[in-house]
Amino acid sequence: MSLLSIRNLTKTFGGLTAVSDLSFDVEEKSVVGLIGPNGAGKTTVFNLITGNYQGDRGDILFDGAAIAGLPIHRIVTLGIARTFQTIRLFQNMSVLENVLAGRHCRMKSGLLSSMFKPPAEKREEQEALRFALGELAFVGLKGQATQKAGSLSYGNQRLLEIARALATEPRLLILDEPAGGMNEQETEALVGLIGKLRERGLTILLIEHDMSLVMRACEKLVVLEYGCKIAEGPPLEVKSNPKVIEAYLGAD
Numbered sequence: 001m002s003l004l005s006i007r008n009l010t011k012t013f014g015g016l017t018a019v020s021d022l023s024f025d026v027e028e029k030s031v032v033g034l035i036g037p038n039g040a041g042k043t044t045v046f047n048l049i050t051g052n053y054q055g056d057r058g059d060i061l062f063d064g065a066a067i068a069g070l071p072i073h074r075i076v077t078l079g080i081a082r083t084f085q086t087i088r089l090f091q092n093m094s095v096l097e098n099v100l101a102g103r104h105c106r107m108k109s110g111l112l113s114s115m116f117k118p119p120a121e122k123r124e125e126q127e128a129l130r131f132a133l134g135e136l137a138f139v140g141l142k143g144q145a146t147q148k149a150g151s152l153s154y155g156n157q158r159l160l161e162i163a164r165a166l167a168t169e170p171r172l173l174i175l176d177e178p179a180g181g182m183n184e185q186e187t188e189a190l191v192g193l194i195g196k197l198r199e200r201g202l203t204i205l206l207i208e209h210d211m212s213l214v215m216r217a218c219e220k221l222v223v224l225e226y227g228c229k230i231a232e233g234p235p236l237e238v239k240s241n242p243k244v245i246e247a248y249l250g251a252d
Contacts, residue, residue, distance in 0.1 A: 009058035081170035093148030102167035
């Protein structure tokens with residue numbers, strides 16, 4: 001069953017077509033990689049899915065419902081969360097506060113309850129704290145909750161972004177170059193984390209240039225070049241596709 005379906009999606013910026021008539025499906029509880037050379041349109045696709053951009057044509061279906069044109073906060077509450085190619089953390093806030101910021105979309109207390117702190121508000125805050133600490137432990141940041149986000153290593157900041165996304169309780173987790181800036185050991189741990197996320201029942205769509213990670217973590221690849229899909233299928237099949245080889249290495 002497809003959790004996410006992209007149908008004939010097109011996005012132009014002036015005279016540049018960044019995404020052209022793109023269609024593909026992401027099956028529920030699968031790990032799908034969106035790959036291609038720099039400038040292929042991969043991050044634009046992510047921005048269209050998450051509401052950062054509005055497409056010119058085409059449909060985006062999440063669990064069968066159209067989401068194109070919805071505001072970002074609505075898409076998050078439906079169950080889509082993401083990380084970014086360039087890390088976007090609250091650098092001067094604590095690690096825990098960053099995750100709690102992600103948790104906010106699932107909290108029901110309003111302004112008045114926040115001011116007067118009734119028992120229900122206190123219980124919700126305690127539950128949010130417990131949930132956030134659990135996600136930090138899950139990604140491997142247990143014991144670092146009180147540190148400033150900006151003091152973490154680059155690789156751990158990537159993990160913190162994932163923990164913050166998980167705090168929204170997504171069904172679809174979109175990862176934009178999650179291994180960017182990581183060393184070999186951190187990348188290996190990320191592969192294991194992606195496996196654990198799938199075991200939790202999450203569906204994952206990722207952009208990644210580390211082909212070793214992609215080949216191990218993904219069960220399907222979608223390849224873009226100049227905004228167009230040039231290949232789709234299992235990693236080994238895609239890796240040997242002449243069009244993909246030419247897109248990455250160039251023709252003789």
